[in-house]
Amino acid sequence: MKTTISKVSQHVNEEVTMGAWLSNKRSSGKIAFLQLRDGTGFIQGVVVKAEVSEEVFNLAKSLTQESSVYVSGIVVEDTRSPFGYELQVRNIELIHEAVDFPITPKEHGTEFLMDHRHLWLRSKRQHAVMKIRNEIIRASYEFFNKEDFIKIDPPILTGSAAEGTTELFHTQYFDQEAYLSQSGQLYMEAAAMAFGKVFSFGPTFRAEKSKTRRHLIEFWMIEPEMAFMEHEESLEVQEQYVSFLAQSVVNNCGLELSVLERDVEKLKSIQAPFPRITYDEAIDLLKEKGFDDIAWGEDFGAPHETAIAESFDKPVFITHYPKDIKAFYMKPDPNNENVVLCADLIAPEGYGEIIGGSQRIDDLDLMKQRYEEHNLSGDAYQWYLELRQYGSVPHAGFGLGLERTVAWFSGVEHVRETIPFPRLLNRLYP
Known part of the structure; x- marks a missing residue:
């Protein structure tokens, strides 16, 4: 048989x-x-x-x-x-009969292994990481289907940028300027106005010259968008989703977690609800931890996120960031227009931001004002403005970075091991 x-x-x-x-x-x-x-x-x-x-x-x-x-x-x-x-x-x-297979049981350097990524994938460790990646994808579809979301596929080639054009890959689209998508979010907002609750899953691109263990040039994101949804309700969806993913990996990838020598108890503890602190509280916490040079209005880097996460035994939401360091589409807090209704979900163990999300601006006049403040092209973004013109409703959404989540659940140090063929600042091969 x-x-x-x-x-x-x-x-x-x-x-x-x-x-x-x-x-x-x-x-x-x-x-x-x-x-x-x-x-x-x-x-x-x-x-x-x-x-x-x-x-x-x-x-x-x-x-x-x-x-x-x-x-x-x-x-x-x-x-x-x-x-x-x-x-x-x-x-x-x-x-x-294979002859002189280059990756032997002895130790090899990272660059050598990355040059032979097409063969390195065969190893037991890489096999385990990819199985966990697959389980997170499978569980994502299960979660969103169970919650009555519809999957919508946004375009990869776009004439507009979700968060500005400074970190986008430019290309020529016949006689027009185009970019590789850094997020499907704007299109998912349009889809949410048609279908209520939607999600996408696909590749995104950032022309960010970063070499950290948390960054890839090409990575995959799961991006839900929800009509008739307020900020707090969105946070509840996010923590339920991440909890569901963690428990699915624990329940279905026991052998793989064992191969990776992952502390399963840490994954079992990922259960909603998650703690929440505001940006202001995060600044105070960082100052208590010795980050005296951090000033209100600055974004957090990896050392800041790690220090904040160490104060909690679960993932932690940091909410209400200053308006000036966040994207143009985020809705201001009605009680303080200097901050926006947003949150980053910071994973423990130094894995950094896993989710970024916000409630979106739903007021037409305010969005027009944002267009002017950010010098956005009325031609390229006219369709996005019209979402506020024809039946606007409160809506919110978020994006989960797949590779960072795989790294966190797997316990691997660098995201280059969490995607089959990583694209890094200095790597386009194989």
Whole structure:
């Protein structure tokens, strides 16, 4: 019976056949241990000389790393294995012999591994990170479908910028100027006016010359937008969503978290509600922690976010930032027009901002005023203005950065490991 590693639990004490690659091996005299992978998981194949033909045993001992094979054998339970099962090999058929696979079990430098990212993805650690990434994506669809959101796909090529053009990739769109999208948010606002509750999931681009462990040039965002929604209600959706993602990863990625040696208890504690502090309170907290040079009106950097997060045992919302350091579309606080109804969700353990969100301006005259203050082109943004002209309603939304969330849940240090083929300031290959 042909099967995959992920389904061997359905075939205990049965003989199965699977296609696999050899990730590693060791042998001692009359027994060979093959570490096999097939894309769905990893399993150990045990080849006992007395139980197979001489040809099969010699093949097992001579197999090279990443050679592809068909393997047949009996599935047995193995309590010593993190996976819980192993394969008692009966036959091996060589498909392709790999020669001099460049990534060996020894230590390699990061640049070497990034140059060979197309092969590095095969490793057990990278496999675990990608499985967690996949679970976050799957759980996102489950959450928003359950909450009656509709998925809408905004364009990647756009003639306008969500937050200004200084960090956008410019391109020529026939005879017009165009940009690679830095956010689908403006279009999601239009979709929310048509469908009520919507979300998008897609790539975004930032031409930001940053080399930190939290930044990518191309990354993926989940961006919900909700009509008839106030700021506080949006925060509740955000914390419920993040809690749902964390518990989905805990429940469905136990083996992967074990491979990564992740402290699962820290993920289990990610349960709504999350603490909230205002920007003003965050400034006071930072001064207490020795950041004497931080002044009101300045944005927070990575050291500031980390220091704030260390004061809480859960993710923390920082709300009501100064208007002048936030995007033009954010709604001012009715009680203090110097700040806006917004929030950043800061993850613990130094992973920084995971979500940025706000209530959007819904007043036509105020939005026109913002256009003038930010020198926005009436031609490029006319359609966005019309959302306030025809049936405007209170609405709010947010964007969750997928790669930072994967890094946080996985416990990996750098976001370059959280996307299959990272685009960094100095990397466009492979």
